[in-house]
Amino acid sequence: MLINELSKRTGVTIHTLRFYENLGLIKGKTDEEVKSNKYKQYDESLIETINWIIASKKAGFTLAEINILIQDWFNGNLTLIEKLAIAKKKINEVDLKIKELKEVRRFLLQAKKDVENGLCL
Amino acid sequence: MLINELSKRTGVTIHTLRFYENLGLIKGKTDEEVKSNKYKQYDESLIETINWIIASKKAGFTLAEINILIQDWFNGNLTLIEKLAIAKKKINEVDLKIKELKEVRRFLLQAKKDVENGLCL
DNA sequence: TACAACTATAGAGTATAGTCTATACATTAA
DNA sequence: TTAATGTATAGACTATACTCTATAGTTGTA
Numbered sequence: 001m002l003i004n005e006l007s008k009r010t011g012v013t014i015h016t017l018r019f020y021e022n023l024g025l026i027k028g029k030t031d032e033e034v035k036s037n038k039y040k041q042y043d044e045s046l047i048e049t050i051n052w053i054i055a056s057k058k059a060g061f062t063l064a065e066i067n068i069l070i071q072d073w074f075n076g077n078l079t080l081i082e083k084l085a086i087a088k089k090k091i092n093e094v095d096l097k098i099k100e101l102k103e104v105r106r107f108l109l110q111a112k113k114d115v116e117n118g119l120c121l
Numbered sequence: 122m123l124i125n126e127l128s129k130r131t132g133v134t135i136h137t138l139r140f141y142e143n144l145g146l147i148k149g150k151t152d153e154e155v156k157s158n159k160y161k162q163y164d165e166s167l168i169e170t171i172n173w174i175i176a177s178k179k180a181g182f183t184l185a186e187i188n189i190l191i192q193d194w195f196n197g198n199l200t201l202i203e204k205l206a207i208a209k210k211k212i213n214e215v216d217l218k219i220k221e222l223k224e225v226r227r228f229l230l231q232a233k234k235d236v237e238n239g240l241c242l
Numbered sequence: 243t244a245c246a247a248c249t250a251t252a253g254a255g256t257a258t259a260g261t262c263t264a265t266a267c268a269t270t271a272a
Numbered sequence: 273t274t275a276a277t278g279t280a281t282a283g284a285c286t287a288t289a290c291t292c293t294a295t296a297g298t299t300g301t302a
Contacts, residue, residue: 004248015291018250023289037298039249052228058218059225060181063289073232080236087233094226097179098219104180105215107173111194112208115201125278136261139280144259158268160279184259 003028006042010050017050025053025067060097124149127163131171138171146174146188181218 007014020026026049028040049070056066072078072086127149128135141147147170149161170191177187193199193207 002249013291014249016289019290037249038251039298055221055225055228057289058181058221060179060222080239083236084233087229087236091226091229091233094222094229098222098226100176100179101181101215101219101222104176105212105219107176108208108212108215112205112212115204115208118201123279134261135279137259140260158279159281160268178259 001042009047122163130168144188
């Protein structure tokens, strides 16, 4: 598909998609047979990749971190053991973030309870 | 306490503390009786405020969002009902972030299982 | 064929959150 | 008392992640 379709199907603007492509997060390829233009074709599988990037960003990972993971995981020559190690490490990082969020939640809940009990902060 | 102590007790650099003070997140006051300098005194309670800022940042809130919350909550003239509404809204936002993180975790766990089962991606 | 809409590249501009430097003055320990 | 350390202000600089503009060429439709 062309960039316009990729943009519409992911909800990511064309500008941002090109920004990601420059960073190496995604890659389109120009059709060798078509000589009249340099339009890039983007693979169907990029939809999933981009959704994964969006989710990872929401999870607090930087594009640099996501990029390293993508390069290693999909394009790198990693052994099974190395892939397992990366997955475990990332899961631990996510767990830590969840833990931190739960602490913030506890703080908010306490504040709410204090208000309810008339103990205005 | 002076800024150096506040920095040491929170782990936040003096530069960043001043940056926060410029944004209005924290506030020190110069001792009126001491005329020889303009050194600011920071209240003990700021330790908790700063820890709360750090936690909120980790939770993915921007300094602008945190600032609004602090201004409203601690300095604003909010009714009990308004405070309750704010607390509920923030708790919902945190819950959403936790949900998103759990999705990323599921993705990572699946990837890990795929590797373990020899289904290298 | 005219022209609106799409694609590509390069580079400028913006927002957020620091981080660092320069300058000036104050405090404290040797 | 002087040198090191601490404090204040202002402003420059950096990194991240976009976001927009300019320019040029391409495609599709009336």
